[in-house]
Amino acid sequence: MNSMNLEIIALVVEFCGWVLVCCTLPIDYWKSASLDGNIITTAVLWSNLWKSCFTDSTGVTDCRDLSSILGQERHIQACRGLMICCVTLGFFGAIFALFGMRCTRIGGTDTTKAKIACVAGGCYIVGGLCSLSAYSLYANRITAIFFDPTYMDQKYEFGSPLFIGWSGSALCIVGGSIFCLINGKDSKSKRNIYSYTGGSSYITPNRKTQRSMREYRSQSKDFDRDAYV
Template sequence: MSAREIVAFLAGLVGLGATIGATVSNEWKSTSRASSVITATWVFQGLWMNCAGNAIGAVHCRQHHTILNLEGYIQVCRGLMISAVCLGFFGSVFALVGMKCTKIGGTDQIKARITCFAGFNFILSGFCSLTACSLYAHRITSEFFDPMFVAQKYELGAALFIGWAGSALCILGGVILCLSLSDGISRSSSRADRKGHAYSGAASLLSSRTKANGHSTNYHRPPPNYSTSSREFDKNAYV
């Protein structure tokens, strides 16, 4: 059980790192480099900056001018990725508290509920990142294959693949952590059943021993002989 929780926690943590890397990356979309020469340049853009580089290695970036003038899908992707990072962070904290191998969190049932809550955070984080990357990729592909689109066409950037991988790891880790709720409840109920059986067994054994001792004592103990004592008392009285 502990090994499975550790694997799920590491998967969610790596997924969170990939989500952060995709969020701050500037290669969400880029132009093709297939026909690049020494003087050729290519453009790549992210959620926060527009960059241009050449084959020599010089890269120049500038931030988006204003938030209000941005296209709607970029703003939506920004909000989704920030939400994914926040949910993944809280999921990591709750998973660390609720894991069985840690000494904090309370009883096994409480730790299982905390771990399940962390799993839900990881799952939501993965779906937010998956939605943002898929929305951005859909916009790129629709513009690329549209014959009526005459502006600069872009291809899928590396940040999208990193975001997809991170979302898959977060969802996987979250699902495994959510399964620990049933295990923790069943483990605590089995412990309670064992304690109940132990207490009832001890009580029944004590009562049976008490009954056996009482019957044996009453059976083997001879009744008091009052006649002999009264006779001796009478004889002594007359003497």
């Protein structure tokens, strides 16, 4: 498999991971808890980065938006910032990849396109690390409260968006790493080839050598002139 096909596969992998991460932002049930009665579940509590909701047994949902930025917990604020950074870096990474891939005719020379492609891969790697940190921070908060015996309020468990987000973050990191390795290796080899200026077997004659050559030529001309006399 050549470098162009590997580059396309890496781009598809990292772009799919970025889409999965973006899809988790509006999904509910980042954390959830069930209030069980004697026979059936009476209510379900769930929350994400933007709202906290309560759904009763009849299916009626009552939500409260987490609109205040400064009034929220620190891990919520950190997760929001990290997720926004991931989405932004993935968007710019897709634009840089459009200019840096070999299958496109824009972006300049091969060396320039390789550098742009490395930047695109770096955007996806950093974005994947940001989203991975956000999901891990959110899950760590849930785990710390769940296993805290002194915490008497409602305790939550992991929701499906966390697992989807972890998978998407891993795809972003893996795809971006492959993208950087392919283009970094090719750009380095191209620089080594173009930096070669010539062979080392040619030796520039110095002044003594030039003087000896002129004397030899003058003697050879005199010899040719008197050869048939």
